[in-house]
Amino acid sequence: MVMAAVAVTGVAVLALGMVSLQATSASEQHRFKQEQRAVLAAEAGLGESFMALQNGEPGELGSVQAPVLLAGGEVIVTTQTFGPNNRLLRVSSGSRLGNSEARAELILQDNVDTPFVWGAFGETSLSMNSQAKVDSYDSTDGSYASQMVNGSGSSAYADDEGNVGSNGDIELSQNSLVYGNATPGESSTITVLGNGDVSGSTANATSPFTLPPLIVPEIPSTGNRVFATDTTLASGQYHMDTTAISTGVTVTVIGPATLVMDSFELLSHSKLRIDSTNGPVDIFVLNDFVMNSNTLIASNDWDPRDVRINLLSDNIVNPEVLIDLDELGFESNAKLYGTIYAPDAAITIESNFELFGSVIAEEVSLSSNCRIHYDEALGEVLPPGTDRYTRISWRVMH
Numbered sequence: 001m002v003m004a005a006v007a008v009t010g011v012a013v014l015a016l017g018m019v020s021l022q023a024t025s026a027s028e029q030h031r032f033k034q035e036q037r038a039v040l041a042a043e044a045g046l047g048e049s050f051m052a053l054q055n056g057e058p059g060e061l062g063s064v065q066a067p068v069l070l071a072g073g074e075v076i077v078t079t080q081t082f083g084p085n086n087r088l089l090r091v092s093s094g095s096r097l098g099n100s101e102a103r104a105e106l107i108l109q110d111n112v113d114t115p116f117v118w119g120a121f122g123e124t125s126l127s128m129n130s131q132a133k134v135d136s137y138d139s140t141d142g143s144y145a146s147q148m149v150n151g152s153g154s155s156a157y158a159d160d161e162g163n164v165g166s167n168g169d170i171e172l173s174q175n176s177l178v179y180g181n182a183t184p185g186e187s188s189t190i191t192v193l194g195n196g197d198v199s200g201s202t203a204n205a206t207s208p209f210t211l212p213p214l215i216v217p218e219i220p221s222t223g224n225r226v227f228a229t230d231t232t233l234a235s236g237q238y239h240m241d242t243t244a245i246s247t248g249v250t251v252t253v254i255g256p257a258t259l260v261m262d263s264f265e266l267l268s269h270s271k272l273r274i275d276s277t278n279g280p281v282d283i284f285v286l287n288d289f290v291m292n293s294n295t296l297i298a299s300n301d302w303d304p305r306d307v308r309i310n311l312l313s314d315n316i317v318n319p320e321v322l323i324d325l326d327e328l329g330f331e332s333n334a335k336l337y338g339t340i341y342a343p344d345a346a347i348t349i350e351s352n353f354e355l356f357g358s359v360i361a362e363e364v365s366l367s368s369n370c371r372i373h374y375d376e377a378l379g380e381v382l383p384p385g386t387d388r389y390t391r392i393s394w395r396v397m398h
Helices: 002-054 376-380
Strands: 068-070 074-080 088-097 100-110 120-128 133-137 165-168 168-174 188-193 225-227 232-234 236-245 250-254 257-266 271-275 281-285 289-291 295-299 307-313 328-330 335-349 354-366 373-374 389-397
Touching: 002 068, 002 074, 002 100, 002 389, 165 168, 225 257, 250 257, 295 307, 328 335, 373 376
Parallel strands: 120 165, 120 168, 120 354, 133 373, 168 188, 225 236, 232 250, 236 257, 250 271, 257 281, 257 289, 271 295, 281 307, 289 328, 295 335, 307 335, 335 354, 354 373
Antiparallel strands: 068 074, 074 088, 088 100, 100 389
C-alpha cells in the first residue's frame, strides 16, 4: 500500500509538472506570436507611410492620443529629414499589441532634384522686417487668391509650407510672419522680436544646405537691346548685352527659350510675359538686374515653374577686393511669378513687392510689407519616370 501511494504521488507530481510545462510553453508561444504580430503591425505602418509619401501625401500616421489600427496593433508613424540638404527621410514606426511592443525604421532618399524647397533662403543670413510675410500655395490647385482662405486681414494666408532658412542667422522683426518653418544654420541662432511669429519649427538645421553652382550657357551676343514697343521673341536662344524694357511696354517670350543678358532693367509699368505653352524660359543675368515699381514678370498661366531667373550678380562688399558692385532691385508694387537664384548676391525684396515662387541668395532681406508666396509645386520637380522616394534601408529595431 505504501509503495502504491508513493507511486501515485510520483505520477501526480509528474503530471502536475507536465501541465505546468505545457502551460509555460503555451504562454511563451502566445507571447512569441504576439511579439511577431506587433512586428508585423510596425512594418505595416512603414508600408502605409511609404505609399502615402510616394503619392505626395504626409507620411505621419496616428498619434499618442489616437494611434491607428493596423494588423491588429496600435501604430504611430513619425518622419524626420536629415543628411545633406535634408534629402534623406527617416520613417519610424512603433506598434503595441497587448503587452508587446515593436519598432521598425525605414530610410528613404528624396529624389526631388531642386534647390527650390524654400520660400526664402539666405546662405549666410536671412532677415524679415516688420509686416513681411511668407506663406505657401500650390499653383497646380489654382490661383493664390483662391487658396488664401486662412486668417484675416494682414494675417491672411493660403497654406503653411512657406519655409525660410539660412546656413547662418535668421532675424524676424516685429509683426513679421512665417507660415512654415524658420530654420537657422547648425550652430546659428534665430531671433524673433515682438509679435513676430513662426507657425512651424524654429529648430536648427542638422546639416548645411548647399547651393549648386550656376553655369551660364555660351550664346553669341547680338549687342545692346532696348524694347521701345511691344515685342514678341520666338522660341530659341538669345544673348543681349545691356537690355531694357521701356515704360509701359510688354515683351512676350515664347518658350522654351534661354535668355542671357549682361544687364536687364524693366522700367516702371513694363512687363515680361512668358508663353509657356510649349516650355519654360530660363533667364541668366550677369550683372545688374532691376525690376522697377509696378513691373511684372509672369507666364501666361501664372505658373512659377515657367520662369527661372538666375543671377550671377555680385553686390556684396569685400574690403579685400575692389569690384564694381552690381545693382539689384526688386522695387515696391512689382510682381514676379517665378524663381530667383543668386548664389553670390545680397537680395533685398522691397516693401509691397510680391513674389509667387521662391528666392535663394547669399543674403536675403525681406522689407516691410513684402510678401513671398512659396509655390509648393516647385518642391515636387522630379526627373521623368522617377519615383519621389528611393528606399535605402528597412529594419526591425530590437
